[in-house]
Amino acid sequence: MITESKRLICIVILFMLLVFPLSAAAANHVVVIDPGHGGSDMGVKLSKSVYEKDVTLAIAKLVRENLSGADGIEVRLTRLDDKNASPANRRKIARKSDVDLFISLHVNAGFGVKAKGYEIYYPAASVPSIKKSSSGEILKDMKQTRRLNSCVRFAQIVQKDMGKVFPREGRGLINAPVLVLQSITAPAILLEMGFATNIESKKKLRDEKIQKAVADALSKSIKKYFSTNGAS
Template sequence: MSRYPVLKSLLLMWCLCTWSAMAADNKINSVRIWPSPDNTRVVFDLDSAPQYTYFTLSKPERLVIDLADTGGKFNFAGLANESDLVKKIRYSTPKNKRSVRLVVELTKKIKPQIFSLPPTAPYSDRLVIDLRDDDSQPSRQSSQQVVSHHADEGDDRNIIVAIDAGHGGEDPGSIGSAGTYEKNITLAIAKQLAKMIDAEQGMEAFMVRRGDYYVDLNRRTELARKAGADLFVSIHADAYTTPQPRGGSVWVLSMKRANSELGHWLEKREKYSELLGGAAEVIQNTDSERYLSQALLDMSMDHSMTTSYGLSDLIIGEMKKVTRMHKKAPQAASLAVLTSPDIPSILVETGFISNPTEEKNLNWSAHREKLAKAMFNAVKRHFKRTPPDGTLWARLKQQNRTHRVSRGESLSILAQRYNVSVQNLKVANNLNSDMVRIGQVLTIPSS
């Protein structure tokens, strides 16, 4: 028997294995550095899912990453870097010819979080490095807001509204057919809403995200709590697999998620201690007193959800004057940004970015301003009706007078008599029209 067929088979197998190994080579296509006030995310875009190991070195501080089965070299020389945590990214001697070694030079000692992400439009496979600076000072804005909220000012503190622009940085959110990123739309609307709130005496906005960077979903409510927020408003733009759906909607936390979230907080003693303002520190870890903790949390969650639902109705009423509503009643869902037991929280879908007409509208500044104004009007009406204790608005409400409507009186006549505007009368009394009835008792706001 001839040996040549066997040799040919072996040669063919060797060629196939060699070709397979060559075809499996990964490659770094691009690198992005996303800095935020207390966090930096570094993203490597790759041809395929990465196989990696890493370790850290000190003096100087470095993060070293070995990417297996990766060939070619990306040029880091022109990489944009505005991070306070990353000095530079460079190559070092690899473990073998089939790998590359990356070195991220750091400005200080940081414990990194490293993970891979599968392809999601517009990105391919990615290797992500999260560097969080736990020693960083709060941003100037958040620091000021905490002080203004908690300073010893008697009953005149501002009402704090936390505004969360959905997505950001590495997470673009939904993408419209014309290439519009949801993260840009939400930030633009959030900035307009914040401007309106800051212009209103007795109110103050806290921006969870002020630029194009990503904030972890759980950290968003943490930041709002540290700012002393009385309300959390998350802004998004919806999307669907077909272009037909359109319209806005408002979402609140579902009861199922609320119940599981209560259990989650109770499991972490430091969490419900923070929630109860330190009260948990004096509550013993016994069955009977654990019930007390649960009751306090339950009451807090119940109040937040009731408030959220009532405000959602007001926002829907205002938004339908500006845009079509996809859902005409508040919707309940298990959304991560709505799980804070102590802060009333809502999520506003401003429209479907997957609908070409609504994508065009959302790119129109005047339309975004109308959406922001609708949210602002609803939030203002809500807090005029039920201002938080210790605020300027709560004190002014206590000083308000009342008037019983007589025959022949109208809002315009009463506005002239008490030297207030018709609009302020309507807001103080939660009126949707200029109509009043005989015998109706109206609150007269301070002029």
Template sequence: MNRKKKKKMRNFLFLIILMILVGLIIKLKDNGLINNKENSAHASTENRNKKNTSSEKLLTGKTIVIDAGHGGKDIGASGQRGAIEKDLTLSMAKNIQNELNNRTGATVILTRDDDVKISLADRVKISEESNADLFLSIHFDAFFTNEVEGITSYYNKKSDEPLAALIHDYIFKNGLDARDRGVSLGDYYVLRENTRPSILLELGYISNSTDEARMTSDEFQTNTTTSIVDGIIDYLK
């Protein structure tokens, strides 16, 4: 009999506690505390989604042409350590294309995606026919003596000088240990005959052993690719 009384008492206390909890929940909802938390969480999720959507649409509608210098029988310059310019330019062009594809919604076109020779006129034609918002030609310099070193960015039209300066600055923002040869006017066919915004980068002297070792390193390829893409986004955003 005592056990039944104790059991009834426990059940009664449980109901009392349950009623108190329900009352507290109703009061919190009336005060808007629970709803505010739910709304805050919902808003946070919406903000993250908006941020992701915005990031995915970065540079959507823009067209970028990446020109890997030389190719095929035209090997460009070759280094003391065996580096060949046409291979380095293609590797860098593909790296830039991949980085742009990963980070933006831009249409990225390569003038060549294999070891083939493309005429200078055809390179410009690709830029013109695609109505490129930016044409970027990748090269590695050379000199008849091996003392000359450093990175130079070229433009042909005065209107493209700010673009060359911007990309050049980004290349050296990551603490690149290379000689800064600055931004210069260049009489290159792919710039001179191109009506689209266009620049040409000489990313080091392949004839210099120090520059050659740097330009063939994974660190240089990765960091310089990121820097160039940062500059492109800054210019086109």
């Protein structure tokens, strides 16, 4: 027997479901941010106590914070704290079928003490085979071309937005076989944000205001990428 109070509860639940549909929170676009290094793998040294692993994690977290209220965008990180995520684990997170964009964050070193600026790597295109034996192979090639176009389009957006944080410090887009990017099916870039071997550059990367500016620029780029037609 249904009591009066149970009937009232049922009515209230039905009303709530009508007013707040369960699907409202679903994200349309998933971005994976990969803060380079972590744990005992410290990356390059920026000061006595600050390493590449700290800066990449701080910026990744800021991007996630920035976009947490953004319409239809979900940000996932390959590591949430100072632990070294194995390359296999990073790839596992990045290769999930719903991932739309992958960004790996790093800090450069070398090329002499004067070298500074940011570099954006995108995956090298595989050499197309001349003989096409099946429609499956042609389709695979088309998919790869589409992915490569998306990588370049996103890299160009990032290059422009990063240029506002580090004016005239862009070292260009580099098409290279970067291991972490090659194994991912979603459009992907690796951003080298500056040089630990340059005094001015490493000072900037340690600065929390600059870290926030880099995170803001990346957040803007991600929003722009998804709001422009052709985003996959």
